Amino acid sequence: MNAEERAWEVVRRAYEERIATPRRTAPSNKLVVAGVAAAVLAGAVLSPPGRAVLGDLRESVGVEHAQPGLFSLPAPGRLLVASEAGAWVVADDGSRRRLGDWRDASWSPFGRFVVASSADELAAVEPTGKVRWSLARPQVRFPRWGGSRVDTRIAYLSGSRLHVVAGDGTGDVDQNGGPAAAQVAPAWRPGPRHVLAYVTTSGRVHVLHTDGGSLAWRSAPYPNPRALAWSSDGTRLALVTRDRVVLFAAGPRPVATRFVRGVLAAEFEPGGSRIALARARDVFLLDGSRVTRVFAGAGRFSGVAWSPDARWLLVPWRDADQWVFVRVGGAHRIRAVSNVARQFGAFPRVGAWCCGS
Amino acid sequence: MGERAWIRGAQRGSVEDLERLFREHWPRAHRAAFLVTGDAAAAEDIAQEAFLAAIRHLDRFDRRRPFGPWLHRIVVNRAIDWTRARRLRAEVELGDHVAGPPPPELDGSAFARIADLTPEHRAVVVLRYVLEYTPGEIASLLDLPRGTVNSRLRRGLDRLQEERA
Numbered sequence: 001m002n003a004e005e006r007a008w009e010v011v012r013r014a015y016e017e018r019i020a021t022p023r024r025t026a027p028s029n030k031l032v033v034a035g036v037a038a039a040v041l042a043g044a045v046l047s048p049p050g051r052a053v054l055g056d057l058r059e060s061v062g063v064e065h066a067q068p069g070l071f072s073l074p075a076p077g078r079l080l081v082a083s084e085a086g087a088w089v090v091a092d093d094g095s096r097r098r099l100g101d102w103r104d105a106s107w108s109p110f111g112r113f114v115v116a117s118s119a120d121e122l123a124a125v126e127p128t129g130k131v132r133w134s135l136a137r138p139q140v141r142f143p144r145w146g147g148s149r150v151d152t153r154i155a156y157l158s159g160s161r162l163h164v165v166a167g168d169g170t171g172d173v174d175q176n177g178g179p180a181a182a183q184v185a186p187a188w189r190p191g192p193r194h195v196l197a198y199v200t201t202s203g204r205v206h207v208l209h210t211d212g213g214s215l216a217w218r219s220a221p222y223p224n225p226r227a228l229a230w231s232s233d234g235t236r237l238a239l240v241t242r243d244r245v246v247l248f249a250a251g252p253r254p255v256a257t258r259f260v261r262g263v264l265a266a267e268f269e270p271g272g273s274r275i276a277l278a279r280a281r282d283v284f285l286l287d288g289s290r291v292t293r294v295f296a297g298a299g300r301f302s303g304v305a306w307s308p309d310a311r312w313l314l315v316p317w318r319d320a321d322q323w324v325f326v327r328v329g330g331a332h333r334i335r336a337v338s339n340v341a342r343q344f345g346a347f348p349r350v351g352a353w354c355c356g357s
Numbered sequence: 358m359g360e361r362a363w364i365r366g367a368q369r370g371s372v373e374d375l376e377r378l379f380r381e382h383w384p385r386a387h388r389a390a391f392l393v394t395g396d397a398a399a400a401e402d403i404a405q406e407a408f409l410a411a412i413r414h415l416d417r418f419d420r421r422r423p424f425g426p427w428l429h430r431i432v433v434n435r436a437i438d439w440t441r442a443r444r445l446r447a448e449v450e451l452g453d454h455v456a457g458p459p460p461p462e463l464d465g466s467a468f469a470r471i472a473d474l475t476p477e478h479r480a481v482v483v484l485r486y487v488l489e490y491t492p493g494e495i496a497s498l499l500d501l502p503r504g505t506v507n508s509r510l511r512r513g514l515d516r517l518q519e520e521r522a
Binding site for chain 2: 012
């Protein structure tokens with residue numbers, strides 16, 4: 001398909017969306033649909049294999065026989081975490097390096113650098129903690145780094161404004177004065193073209209070509225957005241809201257919607273199509289129409305992260321003060337580490353598990 | 358049926374009329390964006406975004422006015438902005454941006470010559486000699502004094518002649 005045909009497809013879809021009359025659905029119908037979908041999900045997660053996996057973990061707070069400290073990670077790679085006590089890089093041999101008083105952090109696309117933020121500062125930091133550059137900006141949140149090995153961009157929110165700055169800290173711009181952003185981390189589509197997805201305060205997903213400042217597409221509004229995630233091949237974008245997971249492909253029309261309440265975090269499998277979804281008390285995998293619960297427990301989970309080899313999931317379990325590593329590639333296994341808060345000054349949020357050592 | 362009828366049809370919901378309008382104006386809009394930016398991907402994005410802007414404002418568009426100048430104003434201004442932003446964002450440490458190949462329908466030698474001009478000069482040269490606007494129309498499109506347009510044209514042409522010589 002050449003440039004003209006690609007552009008015509010986008011223009012035609014935008015035009016049809018503009019002239020489409022929103023169809024009203026009676027609230028009772030919506031409830032029925034959501035209820036049926038929830039029942040389907042419940043049926044899937046409580047199937048015999050699901051129960052077998054859960055075992056006696058369901059009502060316990062914490063995994064028994066957990067290691068007292070983080071002696072090693074179960075897969076190659078480095079973890080980036082942040083807590084009230086700062087940001088840390090954890091190597092696969094369990095060694096930890098504190099990067100500084102940063103409250104949020106994420107990896108550059110190939111793990112060479114970290115972009116970190118405090119309340120009023122954005123900085124590019126080496127994994128050793130050395131600050132390469134910094135920008136003073138108000139109310140900085142959700143710094144995210146994308147691009148290729150030779151040309152990168154960092155997106156972040158300053159208050160409700162979406163900003164994009166080059167990887168060397170120059171050219172910081174409010175993204176074309178577009179609509180205000182919801183408090184959801186923007187997400188770069190993997191690849192060199194600097195395509196960014198973010199959610200507006202009205203709940204619309206906007207996908208931008210940030211270099212030209214042009215809008216590739218925008219979705220219908222979805223109330224209560226919580227998270228965005230791209231698949232590693234850039235062909236799927238997942239939007240998580242309070243009551244559903246919406247999957248987009250190349251345009252604003254969803255290719256699938258799963259009604260799942262209470263999802264807090266979502267991450268696509270590296271190199272695959274499965275999505276790990278974390279709720280307060282369980283973690284499950286969404287693979288097309290199949291839902292598999294892989295871990296559950298009492299208390300509260302705070303996120304989920306895939307290992308770079310896609311064989312393990314890290315589930316931070318705040319109430320148990322544990323990190324639980326759940327093997328999802330090959331035989332099901334669980335490893336757990338206790339006393340996490342003591343090791344990081346406070347119980348940390350897991351940023352990402354990246355890129356080999 | 359002409360452009361006005363296509364705009365009227367598009368305002369009333371006709372995809373066919375919108376497509377006629379798009380097919381009529383895409384090649385020149387895309388070409389102008391490419392000549393100013395020198396980047397195939399950016400040109401595609403910029404021309405596409407100009408059409409999306411046209412759709413957003415379709416209901417308020419005055420059918421008595423020609424569509425082309427309005428579209429080209431968006432295209433060229435965005436292309437200038439993109440080129441300036443790219444210069445600002447050049448990553449000294451990590452290497453420079455690599456432009457994509459020109460669209461096949463463009464004359465490579467003409468592109469090579471015009472690429473050495475500043476984006477501001479490129480824009481007036483493209484508007485004058487590719488899209489064939491008068492200097493007065495260019496001044497209006499770019500919100501520039503007529504004298505500035507003339508001087509940019511003169512300097513742009515001088516540079517092009519130097520490179521041909």
